Amino acid sequence: MPFIAFLFAVFLFIYVELSLLVWVGSHLGILMLILLLIGSSLLGITLIRVRGWYSLTRVKQQLTQGQLSTDALFGSLRWLVAGILFVIPGFVTDILACVLLSPLGRYLLNLFIGSRLIAFRQKLFKTHRTFYSSQGNPSREGEIFEAEFEKEADENKRLK
Template identity: 35%
Template sequence: MGRFFALGFILLPLLEIAMFILVGQAIGVLPTLALVILGVLVGSLVLRQQGLGIINRMRSNVSAGTLPGQAIFDAMTIGFAGILLILPGFISDIVALLLLVPAVRHWLYKSLSSRITVVETTTTWRQQGDGSDPRIGRPETIDLGDDNWRRDP
């Protein structure tokens, strides 16, 4: 698996450079640069607009008591799409635009969530038994009173 990531890190910039050359030859240098700058602007707007909307949706899911799994996944994919749009390159922009389509995100969520088990946990702590600690009273335990210790900053 690590080899695929290493190969991807080598091939993706080469493919992006090849796409820059092809697009530059087809439409010219200035329109190509304008498209790259437009991608950066759209990416920053997407991160701002969609990110705030997803945060509000996650907040409403939590207040309703439901797990915000889909909202968290949407937030991650939209954030990743925004970062891909900010990075210069046409292949990354195509992938980012695909991630911004809600149907694609829903399909990705369904295909990935079928392989993941979500376990709910609680944030409460309960002590069982009589509450006494079996470690107290042993010779290796040092039991300090309230006035025998201090907390250093």
Template identity: 30%
Template sequence: MRFFLVPLFLIVWPLAEIAGFVLVGRALGLWATLGLVIGTAVLGAFLLRRQGMHILREISTEGREGRVPGRTLIDGAMIVIAGILLLLPGFITDIIGLALFIPFVRGGLWSLIGRRIVVVRTSSSTRYRYDGDRSSPGGKKSGPVVDLDEQDFHRNSNPSSPWAGPKNEEH
């Protein structure tokens, strides 16, 4: 029933943006209007990069602590949408984009849509990852490391597999 609103929205939105250009152009003039459009695009790119890196660090921290970063992922998605809206020409998209960069606004949206979003773990088993030789700033390895001796680990290969190489015979 609400699907008919999409074509209406696709017609009304550009018309509203054009009306915004006309109103701002009359009030400020051509060059100031173009400066605002270019300025908000540059601001959007700057904020997207800065806030995006902050969100990525938060997601990484929550993942290392074993928590599911549901709200942080939604915040990241809202920041990406805000950056895209600021990059698009138009004053209505700029207002919405700037509003989405404000944490209070994102929190309000989360309270509206958070009840409908469910984060599901795909596996009930704990996964371990190997971090190689990278160390945390404190000198300790980050994450659990499982150390196996040679007799604790062996491969069961399928001899009929096309990837099984020639057998190594011991002499």
């Protein structure tokens, strides 16, 4: 059932995108429509290139200062997705890209990703596990085991 809903959403998106392209093309003319589509694609390519270099230098700067650069990475991911949406021909994708770059889009994305990230952290760091305790064995804190290891060469070099 979720697959059918996904297919319906994809077909609805394509229908709305093509209908909007035909409507704009009939009102502005085909040449203006082509220029708008080329302009939005160039804008998307420019966004991806410029923001890529900016985010690379910002992440490098934060890492040299010893800071965790998750905000810079999420911001760069948001700009990258918006650039890809601008490159895809159509006006619905351009509107989605503009919403993604707006402060409202940033807030909604941080809210959505933040809730998922908090749930992931709670599942991941629920207990302080070690390798020994994660194998289903009870942890034995305070016990120290000493052992010796000696490497011996096998004369026959065969699996036994």
